Amino acid sequence: MEHRNGARDAERDGTVTGPDPDTATGPDPDARWLALLMHAAFFLLLGASLTRFLMRHPGEARTPWIIALSVTLAVLYLLGPVLGSRPTPRRLTWLGVLVAVWMVLVVLAPSFAWCAVPLFYTGLRILPPRAALALVALLTAFVVAAQLRLATGFDPNLVLAPPAVAAVATAVFVHMQRQSVRQRELAARRSELIDDLLRTRRELAATERREGTLAERQRLSMEIHDTLAQGLSSQQMLLQAADRTWTADPDAARRHVRTATGIAERNLAEARRFVHDLAPADLAEGGGLEAALHALAARESAQAQGAPTVRCHVEGTPHAPLPDRVQSALLRIAQGALANVREHSGATAAGLTLTHLDDRVVLDIGDNGRGFTVEQPGPRDEHAVRGHGLPAIRARVHQLGGTLTIESAPGEGTVLSAEIPLTTTESPMEYPPEDPT
Numbered sequence: 001m002e003h004r005n006g007a008r009d010a011e012r013d014g015t016v017t018g019p020d021p022d023t024a025t026g027p028d029p030d031a032r033w034l035a036l037l038m039h040a041a042f043f044l045l046l047g048a049s050l051t052r053f054l055m056r057h058p059g060e061a062r063t064p065w066i067i068a069l070s071v072t073l074a075v076l077y078l079l080g081p082v083l084g085s086r087p088t089p090r091r092l093t094w095l096g097v098l099v100a101v102w103m104v105l106v107v108l109a110p111s112f113a114w115c116a117v118p119l120f121y122t123g124l125r126i127l128p129p130r131a132a133l134a135l136v137a138l139l140t141a142f143v144v145a146a147q148l149r150l151a152t153g154f155d156p157n158l159v160l161a162p163p164a165v166a167a168v169a170t171a172v173f174v175h176m177q178r179q180s181v182r183q184r185e186l187a188a189r190r191s192e193l194i195d196d197l198l199r200t201r202r203e204l205a206a207t208e209r210r211e212g213t214l215a216e217r218q219r220l221s222m223e224i225h226d227t228l229a230q231g232l233s234s235q236q237m238l239l240q241a242a243d244r245t246w247t248a249d250p251d252a253a254r255r256h257v258r259t260a261t262g263i264a265e266r267n268l269a270e271a272r273r274f275v276h277d278l279a280p281a282d283l284a285e286g287g288g289l290e291a292a293l294h295a296l297a298a299r300e301s302a303q304a305q306g307a308p309t310v311r312c313h314v315e316g317t318p319h320a321p322l323p324d325r326v327q328s329a330l331l332r333i334a335q336g337a338l339a340n341v342r343e344h345s346g347a348t349a350a351g352l353t354l355t356h357l358d359d360r361v362v363l364d365i366g367d368n369g370r371g372f373t374v375e376q377p378g379p380r381d382e383h384a385v386r387g388h389g390l391p392a393i394r395a396r397v398h399q400l401g402g403t404l405t406i407e408s409a410p411g412e413g414t415v416l417s418a419e420i421p422l423t424t425t426e427s428p429m430e431y432p433p434e435d436p437t
Contacts, residue, residue, distance in 0.1 A: 038121045038122070039118070045115045045117070046070060046074060050070045053066055053111055057109075069104060069108070070112075073101050076101060095126055099123075099135070110146035113146035116140070117169060121173060123136060227267065232267065238260040239257070241253075241256045283331060288321075289331060290354065292327075293312050293330075296312075297352055308345075311352070329397075329420070332392075333393050336393050337393065338365065340389055341367045344369075346370050347413070348368060349367065350366065353366075360421045363417070363420075364417045365415070365417075366415040371411055372408050373409070374406050397418050401420075402421060403419050
């Protein structure tokens, strides 16, 4: 905004030059085409004027001077694009020499006067508005004088036509300049609006996620309060009542215990329902771990261009369905490992291999990425970080009593192997937080 305001203030002060196709806002196609047209017109008019002079005045003493000045004028004009389009001292000196050579040429041969039209454009493009108009007036005066020298008598058209052409050329150029400025301002404003829209959408999405999280937490708290908490409270009261009447009225105590047992069964069913609802979505669909891994591989392969191609392979057949906690943990491990592959490895291909053995299940995730130097975690490192990359994977494997093996070296890719036994008890460590993906 400050840049645009400064540009408008400079324009009011008369210090703004014509549109620069090489500015930071990017090339202006219209200005570039107009510049190419004016360059072509200049050399065409210069060549036509020189040809006309040589045809009508062959062998005159001034002919070598006319040819030399024409060549000098052409060379000077060719140097213009090399010097840029900003009004630097070197650029202004070049413009002054160019106009001076043209004036001398017009004095010697008035037929070169019409080369002034491209020079109008050059002056308007480089100089501030007032200086540019003064140059246009000076060039127009020379054109009128040259035309009157060529005429055999006074002709009003020769006096009025050049100023009219100069006025039209100046008006067209100024209009194009203002249109270009407006287009750049509109483009900048549109870019700002798009940035604001994207920022607003991101903020809205973040707000919706927060609200959704809060709403889900509230729903779960209400569900737990209305089911598990109430059931546990009832069990506590029944067991306390049974304890008080155990000696005096054994039958009543047994009834209290049986009632508490029924409530415990219902609460167990509710707890299992909660666990099922909070399980990964791919597992909740009922296809099992193999189907979930195949779906995960397909999703990763269908990511944007540049994402690695992921293939899934299953070896062996389980003798019994895997426990839900094992399926959930292995799926989360695969998701976390593939996220690391996608974000950090630079790999083009990756593979998931699920191997069912008699007493354990093994999940291997390999990639052909850049690899890294494996650092063995210390005793405290395994539990220091949760929910981020390898520490989260180690925590999940450790919770199930398994082992995690990582094989990698710089430039050699990476293979991560999670081995989960099927006959061990869970570690007392808490589950790591579930990833949202």
